[in-house]
Amino acid sequence: MVLFVVSMALLAPLVAPYPGHAEFFVDYNNSLAQPSLQHLFGTDQFGRDVLSRVIFGFRYSLMMAAVVLSLVVAPGVVLGLVAGYYKGSIIETIVMRLADIFLAVPPLILALSISSVLTPSVFNAMMAVSLMWWPWYTRLVYSISSSLRNEPFVQAAEIIGAKPSHIMFREMLPNALGPILTKMTLDAGWVILIGASLSFVGLGAQPPTPDLGTMVSDGAKFLPDQWWPSMFPAAAIVLVILGFNLLGDGIREMFAAEAV
Amino acid sequence: MEQPLLEVRDLHVSYAVYQGLLKVIDGVEFSVARREKVGVIGESGCGKTTTMKSIMRILANNAVVEGGVITYKDRDLMKISSHDLTVLRRTSMSMIFQDPTAALNPVFKVGDQLQDVVRYSKLVGHNPTDKEVRSKAIELLKAAALPEPARILDSYPFQLSGGMRQRVCIALSLASAQDLLIADEPGTSLDVTIEDQIMRLLKGIVEEKGLSVILITHSIGTAKGFVTKMLVMYAGTIVEESPTEELFVNPLHPYTQLLLKAVPKLTGGGIPEGIGGRIPSYLSPPPGCRFVNRCPFAMTKCQSKPPFVHVGNGHKVACFLYGG
Amino acid sequence: MILQEDILQVSHLKKYFKTSRGLVRAVDDVSFGVALNETFGLVGESGSGKSTVGHIVVGIYSPTEGKITFSGRDISMGVGRRPKDLKKELQIVFQDPASSLNPRRTIRQILELPVRVHGLASGDGVGRRVYEIMDRIELPHEYADRYPGELGGGEKQAVAIGRALATDPSLVVLDEPTSALDVSIQAKIINMLLKFQKEYGLSYLFITHNLSLMRNVAQRVAIMYLGKVRELAETSEFFSNPLHPYTKMLLSAVPVITPEEEKMKPEKVVSTGEISGAIDIPPGCSFHPRCPFRMDICDKVDPPMIEYQEGHYVSCHLFPAGVPSASSGSGSKSSSKDK
Numbered sequence: 001m002v003l004f005v006v007s008m009a010l011l012a013p014l015v016a017p018y019p020g021h022a023e024f025f026v027d028y029n030n031s032l033a034q035p036s037l038q039h040l041f042g043t044d045q046f047g048r049d050v051l052s053r054v055i056f057g058f059r060y061s062l063m064m065a066a067v068v069l070s071l072v073v074a075p076g077v078v079l080g081l082v083a084g085y086y087k088g089s090i091i092e093t094i095v096m097r098l099a100d101i102f103l104a105v106p107p108l109i110l111a112l113s114i115s116s117v118l119t120p121s122v123f124n125a126m127m128a129v130s131l132m133w134w135p136w137y138t139r140l141v142y143s144i145s146s147s148l149r150n151e152p153f154v155q156a157a158e159i160i161g162a163k164p165s166h167i168m169f170r171e172m173l174p175n176a177l178g179p180i181l182t183k184m185t186l187d188a189g190w191v192i193l194i195g196a197s198l199s200f201v202g203l204g205a206q207p208p209t210p211d212l213g214t215m216v217s218d219g220a221k222f223l224p225d226q227w228w229p230s231m232f233p234a235a236a237i238v239l240v241i242l243g244f245n246l247l248g249d250g251i252r253e254m255f256a257a258e259a260v
Numbered sequence: 261m262e263q264p265l266l267e268v269r270d271l272h273v274s275y276a277v278y279q280g281l282l283k284v285i286d287g288v289e290f291s292v293a294r295r296e297k298v299g300v301i302g303e304s305g306c307g308k309t310t311t312m313k314s315i316m317r318i319l320a321n322n323a324v325v326e327g328g329v330i331t332y333k334d335r336d337l338m339k340i341s342s343h344d345l346t347v348l349r350r351t352s353m354s355m356i357f358q359d360p361t362a363a364l365n366p367v368f369k370v371g372d373q374l375q376d377v378v379r380y381s382k383l384v385g386h387n388p389t390d391k392e393v394r395s396k397a398i399e400l401l402k403a404a405a406l407p408e409p410a411r412i413l414d415s416y417p418f419q420l421s422g423g424m425r426q427r428v429c430i431a432l433s434l435a436s437a438q439d440l441l442i443a444d445e446p447g448t449s450l451d452v453t454i455e456d457q458i459m460r461l462l463k464g465i466v467e468e469k470g471l472s473v474i475l476i477t478h479s480i481g482t483a484k485g486f487v488t489k490m491l492v493m494y495a496g497t498i499v500e501e502s503p504t505e506e507l508f509v510n511p512l513h514p515y516t517q518l519l520l521k522a523v524p525k526l527t528g529g530g531i532p533e534g535i536g537g538r539i540p541s542y543l544s545p546p547p548g549c550r551f552v553n554r555c556p557f558a559m560t561k562c563q564s565k566p567p568f569v570h571v572g573n574g575h576k577v578a579c580f581l582y583g584g
Numbered sequence: 585m586i587l588q589e590d591i592l593q594v595s596h597l598k599k600y601f602k603t604s605r606g607l608v609r610a611v612d613d614v615s616f617g618v619a620l621n622e623t624f625g626l627v628g629e630s631g632s633g634k635s636t637v638g639h640i641v642v643g644i645y646s647p648t649e650g651k652i653t654f655s656g657r658d659i660s661m662g663v664g665r666r667p668k669d670l671k672k673e674l675q676i677v678f679q680d681p682a683s684s685l686n687p688r689r690t691i692r693q694i695l696e697l698p699v700r701v702h703g704l705a706s707g708d709g710v711g712r713r714v715y716e717i718m719d720r721i722e723l724p725h726e727y728a729d730r731y732p733g734e735l736g737g738g739e740k741q742a743v744a745i746g747r748a749l750a751t752d753p754s755l756v757v758l759d760e761p762t763s764a765l766d767v768s769i770q771a772k773i774i775n776m777l778l779k780f781q782k783e784y785g786l787s788y789l790f791i792t793h794n795l796s797l798m799r800n801v802a803q804r805v806a807i808m809y810l811g812k813v814r815e816l817a818e819t820s821e822f823f824s825n826p827l828h829p830y831t832k833m834l835l836s837a838v839p840v841i842t843p844e845e846e847k848m849k850p851e852k853v854v855s856t857g858e859i860s861g862a863i864d865i866p867p868g869c870s871f872h873p874r875c876p877f878r879m880d881i882c883d884k885v886d887p888p889m890i891e892y893q894e895g896h897y898v899s900c901h902l903f904p905a906g907v908p909s910a911s912s913g914s915g916s917k918s919s920s921k922d923k
Contacts, residue, residue, distance in 0.1 A: 152684035156744075158663050159642050160751065161671040161701040174688035303766035304737075422630075423858050451629035452793060453855035456837035478766065481839025508841055522771045524796040526823065526838060526845040531778065531800050534771030538736055 042228035076137025084145025099135035178255025271328030299487035354437035360425035371413030590617030612811030625802030681740030738769035
């Protein structure tokens with residue numbers, strides 16, 4: 001499923017029947033046309049082909065997930081490893097309390113506040129979400145690295161004389177890889193949802209950007225008679241998140257089988 | 261001759277795994293008479309626990325029983341109804357496991373767990389009162405040589421030491437074992453001095469109640485002091501069966517001989533030789549004798565399954581070196 | 585008990601742990617020495633503190649009190665603070681091979697680590713070195729790219745041994761190296777260890793609860809109970825003439841299989857009671873609640889360690905005579921610890 005979405009996103013310009021509709025385009029003659037063979041998902045109030053916009057919407061969603069995750073995972077994981085390795089020392093306390101502070105704020109609220117203070121844009125929304133997200137990885141990795149800290153194989157590495165960086169990245173990290181990847185796939189779904197939510201309230205992507213959330217929000221005005229401008233993007237959001245969740249399940253099982 | 265309490269005939273058990281079928285138990289046969297104490301010795305992976313689980317019918321979901329008859333008190337355990345099986349488990353046979361900590365539920369008090377078992381056992385009548393159940397439970401704890409039984413009833417497993425937990429498990433099994441007790445490595449997780457105490461306790465209880473016992477262990481010395489008949493298992497097959505003393509004086513099967521030699525002796529004499537090689541893969545075990553790859557006396561004949569050869573005195577061995 | 589030439593010298597070693605339930609006196613005034621090329625055995629049941637002693641030697645813990653030196657160098661600091669050349673000298677093999685090898689690293693990666701860390705080879709040399717180690721432990725080269733989970737117990741332990749020996753240490757702590765293995769594999773591993781000892785001139789601190797095994801590997805044995813050494817002697821003397829009641833109790837309880845061994849055992853001291861937790865250690869001699877020879881003094885005063893015979897030390901009120909042993913340095917400085 002995810003592969004489908006990803007490939008759609010990558011190939012968007014080629015696949016979408018009306019690529020131009022992703023940008024500024026107006027054709028009031030065609031406005032709010034029902035789904036038909038020419039426009040499988042119908043058109044929105046500006047006459048833009050909904051299907052094309054959904055396909056492009058995938059693109060934006062995935063991009064947002066990719067950007068946020070790439071900003072968040074690396075520092076989060078590294079901090080988690082450090083906290084676990086230096087278990088019992090002041091370093092651990094500082095890192096984990098810092099994480100606690102950031103965790104205390106609900107991400108959506110913070111994202112909303114930041115977005116409303118700064119100019120609403122996709123970029124700002126992503127930054128806001130990233131700021132909130134890293135502590136989850138730190139916590140996850142910390143729980144694994146701190147429980148491994150006193151395992152014989154880690155002690156053995158220390159006794160051999162390995163450097164802390166080796167122990168953190170070569171001994172502990174591989175054991176945390178499974179949960180990290182699983183979480184990343186599930187988070188992709190969440191990030192997309194949050195991004196869509198932000199756009200839904202107007203704080204994320206701005207028109208004419210074909211963001212799925214914006215599309216749902218814009219289309220909501222025409223419910224329930226012209227359901228297609230709103231429902232198709234909504235279904236697309238569901239599809240993407242479901243896809244990532246299933247992927248996450250699969251990864252988790254794969255790592256669980258290995259660990260036997 | 262009196263009917264044996266338990267008789268296992270031609271048992272074949274496999275496990276279905278991702279890679280195929282693990283043909284673990286390959287034609288195991290033995291019997292346990294009333295009041296008889298039988299020891300099963302063998303190393304890890306040889307199938308001792310699987311055999312016992314087959315008897316108690318607690319095999320894992322992916323286990324496939326491909327054949328065999330297990331007769332207990334004249335009933336075929338493979339075929340009886342699950343209701344009858346439950347009755348048997350509550351009133352006739354019981355098992356003590358290797359790790360007493362894992363065998364006890366950590367979130368329930370010892371008393372709750374023990375009284376549960378007592379309630380459904382034969383020791384109290386139908387619909388016993390709470391008081392009857394509790395006093396029976398205390399009796400059992402006393403029989404297991406636990407001091408302050410009332411306090412133990414109100415404790416959680418984590419508040420007790422390893423030896424005490426194992427005694428609680430013994431008390432638990434005493435409630436339901438009226439005929440057969442299966443003890444799976446009861447002393448393995450305990451210190452040697454505590455194991456010694458536990459084994460002496462078991463011996464006393466077993467003699468007093470006239471129970472039959474199957475003792476599984478990889479500690480040959482422990483079995484020697486306890487059982488009257490020994491079964492040596494290797495890779496899912498019984499390779500030798502013998503009265504205890506006889507086995508040590510006259511071990512016949514090459515595996516038995518090597519195994520006895522491999523045990524370090526208190527008298528010194530240096531470290532013995534091990535046994536080269538590994539147990540065969542259960543996915544594709546050798547068609548004949550399963551010890552063939554490690555046996556110093558292997559012959560071409562060994563490609564086919566060696567039958568049991570009776571050498572007299574209740575001693576039999578599955579090896580072509582002795583005929584068959 | 586400690587000779588000048590001993591490569592490892594442990595003097596009045598103490599290790600206490602503060603826990604929420606109280607102070608755990610894991611190691612409570614332990615002294616002994618290990619000579620060059622010797623296998624020194626530390627025997628005891630759970631809670632005796634023997635593993636903790638081994639852990640202190642390799643630096644997993646730092647002592648709370650006491651002196652510990654190796655080749656004259658102080659090794660009371662934790663492994664993180666030890667200079668590299670010292671780390672190289674003291675290695676350990678743990679009891680459970682499954683948890684002492686990282687399940688997510690290949691055998692090659694596991695064996696490369698010591699080689700790389702200590703710069704014993706570089707470039708292609710590293711790979712060659714790894715194969716050399718595998719040859720030494722009799723593991724086929726194809727195993728190099730496998731994961732520990734694919735190996736049997738004995739093979740994993742062989743890898744752990746190979747890893748420990750890769751740095752060319754002088755002393756290896758063997759903490760129950762075969763307790764998790766079947767008897768037939770145990771023999772193979774022990775033989776391997778003894779062979780290496782001869783070849784590389786190693787000293788071993790051999791920790792186990794298995795007396796029959798100890799009988800055949802150690803030159804000297806010390807038995808520990810609740811953090812203290814209660815008896816120490818040369819192996820044959822220890823087994824043929826045990827003095828301390830706990831030693832006799834332990835020996836009586838060993839399951840043996842030959843009549844000769846049965847005869848060897850001391851008059852049966854029936855094992856009673858359980859080891860008390862290391863938090864509420866009984867006053868006086870910590871063994872007194874279980875001791876069949878208990879006297880009045882035993883619950884008041886902890887008996888001093890005395891040298892009953894040449895090289896045979898015991899700490900028990902049944903043996904009050906004799907010169908209290910010196911515990912450090914050379915010669916015999918007598919300092920009475922009675923009352």
